[in-house]
Amino acid sequence: MSTHFQNERNYREELVDAHYAPPFLKELFGLQDVTRESTSLWAASAQRIYQNLTEIGLHDPQRHPDSRLLMAYCLYWWQSFCKGYAFKVEIFRDLEQSGLRFQPHDLFDPLARRSPHDLRISGFWGDVKTSTYFLLKVSGEIVSGDFFITRVGLSTYSARTLVVFLQNATWDIIDGETLQCLLSDLGNGLPRPARIPYHGGELVVAEYTDWKAKMRNYQGQRGELP
Amino acid sequence: MKTLEQMPLGEYETVIERFIEEAARWDGSLLVETFFDAWAALESRKDQVEVQAEVKGDRLVLAAPPDSSLRVQGNRIWFQDGRQVVIRLVTTPMAATG
Numbered sequence: 001m002s003t004h005f006q007n008e009r010n011y012r013e014e015l016v017d018a019h020y021a022p023p024f025l026k027e028l029f030g031l032q033d034v035t036r037e038s039t040s041l042w043a044a045s046a047q048r049i050y051q052n053l054t055e056i057g058l059h060d061p062q063r064h065p066d067s068r069l070l071m072a073y074c075l076y077w078w079q080s081f082c083k084g085y086a087f088k089v090e091i092f093r094d095l096e097q098s099g100l101r102f103q104p105h106d107l108f109d110p111l112a113r114r115s116p117h118d119l120r121i122s123g124f125w126g127d128v129k130t131s132t133y134f135l136l137k138v139s140g141e142i143v144s145g146d147f148f149i150t151r152v153g154l155s156t157y158s159a160r161t162l163v164v165f166l167q168n169a170t171w172d173i174i175d176g177e178t179l180q181c182l183l184s185d186l187g188n189g190l191p192r193p194a195r196i197p198y199h200g201g202e203l204v205v206a207e208y209t210d211w212k213a214k215m216r217n218y219q220g221q222r223g224e225l226p
Numbered sequence: 227m228k229t230l231e232q233m234p235l236g237e238y239e240t241v242i243e244r245f246i247e248e249a250a251r252w253d254g255s256l257l258v259e260t261f262f263d264a265w266a267a268l269e270s271r272k273d274q275v276e277v278q279a280e281v282k283g284d285r286l287v288l289a290a291p292p293d294s295s296l297r298v299q300g301n302r303i304w305f306q307d308g309r310q311v312v313i314r315l316v317t318t319p320m321a322a323t324g
Contacts, residue, residue: 046246061238065231068238072230075242079249 011070012077015053017110020045024082025107028089038086045082046075080130088118088128091149095121098212101224117145122219124170135165135198146170149208154187161190162208168195171204174214277303279313286315 024045031037053059053074059067085107092104102121105112117125124146127134132150134143146167151160163186171193181194186205193206206214219225230238275296278289290298297304303311 042249043246046249050242050246062235068230071242075245075249079245079252 012074015058016049016074016078017081019052020049020078021081021110021113022108025085028086034086034090034093038082042079042082046078049074049078084128084130087130087151091128092119095119095212098216099225100212100215101219121215122222122224132165143203147211149211152186154190163190164206164208164211166204166206166211168202168204171206174218281315284315284317286313288313 024041027041028034028038031041050059050071053071059071061068061071088104088107092102095102100121102119104119105115105117107113116127118128119126126147126149127145129148129150132152134148134150143165147170148165150163150165152163153160175193181188181196183196183198183205186194186196190205191207191210193204193210195202195204216225228237230241233241275294276291277294277296277298280287280289286301288298288301288303290296290303295306301313301315303313305311
């Protein structure tokens with residue numbers, strides 16, 4: 001096993017992604033209420049992963065307790081995948097319903113799924129993230145996309161809030177006015193777009209609905225809307 | 227704090243069942259106690275790693291037990307994070323007596 005699966009990416013791609021991603025994504029696109037219904041879709045596929053890894057002998061929790069770690073890794077990875085792609089589908093649907101023109105990458109193509117961007121809108125490359133973990137790159141690099149649609153938990157808001165993190169230059173093209181604040185004070189800054197320090201530079205954070213309105217306006221000015 | 231491989235089988239199966247039931251609704255946040263418990267558990271880990279050494283002529287030959295997390299060959303040790311340690315024998319001239 002150790003010679004075949006060179007690293008954790010091999011594990012998840014061969015044991016999980018290759019078998020479970022295509023049917024999961026197909027069913028995901030067929031759901032009416034992605035947020036609610038995707039949870040049972042996840043649970044059903046997670047049960048199948050548990051049974052399958054046990055059947056092929058990679059998971060034997062009684063005789064080989066270490067194999068529980070492989071199961072935990074696969075299930076953790078799979079829930080991140082399911083949650084991440086359910087969120088992407090939600091956002092893509094919402095952008096469509098909002099009348100914005102954009103090009104999502106092909107979620108059924110494994111190579112496209114590994115690309116650094118999820119969608120392109122009016123020439124800007126963007127990504128859809130389930131949380132702000134993307135700001136903390138282990139490598140120390142700064143984020144390279146033009147914008148990131150994500151959710152943040154703010155003490156001043158009762159539920160997680162949809163926001164968009166944008167590079168300064170991207171924001172400057174679609175609008176200009178911002179409020180200077182720290183990421184930790186974002187709850188007090190929003191709904192006004194805020195400019196936060198980031199790795200020696202800055203990022204702009206705007207509410208998702210505000211960003212959509214500005215993008216619609218921008219696309220209208222450029223004659224991109226029908 | 228018990229890790230998965232240390233739990234009795236029944237407890238492990240319950241943890242997995244609960245994870246499958248609840249993970250999709252989990253928003254990624256952790257209880258403060260859970261976060262600091264996990265941090266403390268990681269910090270307190272002091273794994274002892276055993277390497278055996280033998281001097282064969284002018285060479286040092288290292289060996290690690292089969293279940294070791296280290297890869298060892300000759301006088302070189304590879305850690306899991308890719309770093310290597312090379313141990314060289316140094317011969318000290320015998321002190322003159324008389």
